[in-house]
Amino acid sequence: MRVIRQEEIYRGRVIAVRRDRIDLDGKERTWDVVAHPGAVVVLPVDGDDLLMVRQYRYAAGETLLELVAGGLEPGEDPAEAAQRELQEEAGFRAGRLIRLAEFYSAPGFCTEKLHLFAAEELTPSRLPMDEDEQIELVRLSLDEALRMALAGELRDAKTLAGVLLYARLRGR
Template sequence: MSRRLPIIHAITPQAEGQHRRVVEELDLEFSNGERRRFHRQRAEGPGAVVVVPMLDENTVLLVREYAAGMHRYELGLVKGRIDAGESADEAANRELKEEAGYGARRLDVLRSLTQAPLYMSHQSWLVVARDLYPERLPGDEPEELEVVPWKLDALDQLMLREDFSEGRSLAALFIAREWLRNPA
C-alpha cells in the first residue's frame, strides 16, 4: 500500500549536543487526519562511510578497535565521518588509509545505510574498496588498529561472533558479497 507522506506543520529544534546532532520535534498530520508530535535526531553534515576493503576476490580486511559504547574491543569494517567538501569515495579512501594502512585504486559507492530511520536522519554510505596498496595516514585513533583478514565465504562464522556486533558492518558485508558476485 502506498501512502501519502504526513504533512509537516512545524519543526521545532529541541536541543543540540556536542556532536552536532539536533533533536527536533515534528508536528505531523497523517492522511487520516490524525495529528502527532514525533521527535527525531538530525545529523549535521554529509554523513559517514562504511568501507568493505577487499584484499583479493574473497578476502575482506576488518579492523579491531576499542568500542566505548560496549567497553570492549570490537571487530568491524573501516568506517568514519565524511568531512566537509569530501565525497563518499574520498572519505572511504582516507578512512581506509588511516584505519587499515591501505589505499584503494577502485572505489564503488553502492548505497546508503541508515541505523534507526524511525528517529534518526543519519546515513552511512557503503563503499567497496578494491585494488588495494599499502599507504598509511595518521588518524584520530589513540592506538593503531589491528587489521584482520576474513574470507567472505566464512561470513556465517563471523556473524555469530560476540565481538562482531555492529549492524552496519554486518549488513555491509552481506550486501557487498552479493554485489561482488553479480556487479551491475
C-alpha cells in the same frame, strides 16, 4: 507532514540533538531527532582476504570487529571520504571503489546515512589515524567473514551488511 518548529537541545563534536514539533495529518506531534552528517563504510579487499578493524566501542561497552568507517565532512564526496578512512584506518588506497549500498543506520530517530563501498586493488598509503582511535587490523577470508556473519559473531550492523552484500556480489 509539516515542520512547525525545530529546537536544538544539544550540539556535540559529531551529533546534534533537536526536538521537532510537526503537524502530521492535522495532529501535532513531538519528535526527538539525532542529526548526524553521515558516514562511509569501507570493506577493503586484499586479494582473497577482507580487512577489518577490531576496536573497543565505548557506547557498546565491548570490542567489536568492524569494517573501516568514519564520518563525512560537510560537503565531502562519499568516495573521497572512503579513500581517506581507508588510508587512516587500514593504511591503503583503493584503485577501485565499488558502491554497494546507501542506507540509514537508525531512521526512526537519526539522520545518519551510511555510504557502503568495497575497496579493491589496494596499494599501501597511510594517513594519520584520529587521536582517539586504537585499532587492530584483522585479515579474514570472505568465507570466514561470511561464516562469522551467519553465526552471529559479527555484531555491528554496517559490518553485517557489508559482508553479506559483498558475498552476494561475489556469488557466495
